[in-house]
Amino acid sequence: MNPLSCGRVSCPSSIISNSGCLRLCFRSCSCCISARNSLVSSAIDMPPYDEGCGGKYTRDAAASCTMRPMIEFGVSLPTIGMDDPSAVRLVAEQAETSGLDSVWAADHIVLPTSHTSTYPYSADGEFLIAPGLPFLDQFTTLAYVAGFTSRVKLGTAVTLLPLRHPLAAAKTTATLDVLSGGRSILGVAAGWLREEFEALGLDFDQRGAVLDESLRLVRAAWTEQEVRFEGRFFDVSGVESYPHPAQTPHPPIWIGGHTKPVMRRAARYGDAWFPPLFATTPQALAEAHRAMNEEAATAGRGNGAVALSLRVLVDLRSDPDLAGAEKRGALTGEPQRIAATLAEYAEAGVSHFVFLPQARSLADVQRTIDLLSAKVVPELR
Template sequence: MKFGVSTFVTDEGIGPAVLGRALEERGFASLFVAEHTHIPVKRESPWPGGAELPRVYYRTLDPFVALTAAAVVTERLEVGTGIALIVQRDPIVLAKEVASLDLVSGGRAVMGVGAGWNREEMRNHGTDPRTRMRLLNERVLAVKALWTEEEAEFHGEFVDFDPVFSYPKPVRDPHPPVLIGGSGPTTFDRVLAVGDGWMPIYGRGTEDLAGQIAELRRRAGHRVPVTVFAVPPEAEVIAELDEAGVDQILFTLKTEPEAETLRTLDSLAGLL
């Protein structure tokens, strides 16, 4: 089982290049970063994590800029989105961003995706919250077509383009893995239809994680990779997830200045 961290990279915390180097030096396998393009001032959508939206949500760096900074100072660290709000992103631009990250990192990019919870935010991008799951599926498939086909085209309900050339192509074969976030009643349908792995949040619909993983892999007919977010840094929990068949766990790294972050990483590294 691999160990990584997920975090919000902001203008008020440790820089992504310093963070990436520190993670690799301590033996971590991956860095996943969150994204929000903006936070609407008038917001009615409840945050799933509680009543008050944390400050870091307002101040995230662009994930691909942050991940590129981490990638160019490391050699082994996987760099991924956790999660990219694909329903708020143009798929042609997104395909180029992720493929470019994969190229400059030497094949270490991972694209975790989700539909998001902030309805006001997605409406500002022209996305209807009611159809965001169907939109997510189409955009993932369109991105994969752009990554893998010489003259890619896509014709769907929401995404529609005639044959195009899109470069660069990813380094990783056949393409960077697409991890589907969430743990709702239709999540496995999305994983099986468009994804390459599952990425739930620990404690949110994962009470029977071992059973869920077994069911997902039974339906797929093969070992679907599973990465779990927000894992408590406790030996008992880590052992439980290892036994359940989890492939990678991500500790939540609080957004803090460099000195405080490095002390936290030193403590977490003791669990590896």
């Protein structure tokens, strides 16, 4: 094992070789943060900069090095509009065999038949899901996928945590992490659909404050022998929550969204920030991420505590809906063009891209994964 490797199953090596290039693991677990710090402070020999390596490392005459993160890629499972377990299985297996790093499932408990809420993840504010479509539960789906995969991470994109008691969410995620061998990622957000909160008898206007407190309680449930918590919304003592997750200290928490409250939340509680591509530019993203990590460091979380991931809608169908893609902020065009766009975001610090294929059928999803894994991903690795 490499001396700078953390040795965990979910992160077998912090320094790996790829065609002669060294690449650094930028996972947000504490062991990998330690490995990165060890590398930066050490005097180990590194190869010279080589254009053929894609500039993964550079080393100048003064022996200072500039590192880019090892980039990972994931894909959303077909949990919306399809209720066929074979479709979920085919896409998950395709992701695993094609070299993608993660699979993801979205979240809504109920959807209103009509609403006036503005959807924050499309350019025109319109919700992307038509009424009457099936919407599979994310945790049940990911547990199903865990049973026939062995490598891909299993992420929620995202869990609307204020819709659930945080102890229930902590238990479900910890169980998924244990049963999958430490492969879970908990992506969270506050939610946007007022009518969904009202249907569940929950206060929509307090969702941000509830989410902040919930994140603290989830961490406590994952790490403490006896859970003790006293807050504005939750008061817990004299209970335990086992099993704890397989990952140490816990599964990564990704904070979804792109507003200023989201950025503050990510700085305080997140292992990664998870905004949508359409809402930002590479330059703005890099500046916001830098400020976020400065705030995290001020709060005592250490340098580089918050990684950067990105939610990317892609329409690679042979007959893409160009007008719809513009409304949704989806990337279209030749795979090489998409790779060039994503390369700008990689330069801005993105270490994990999560693709949401725009599709009318399972065949569309599979074609998109084939093109991404063959013509986009290799350009960025």
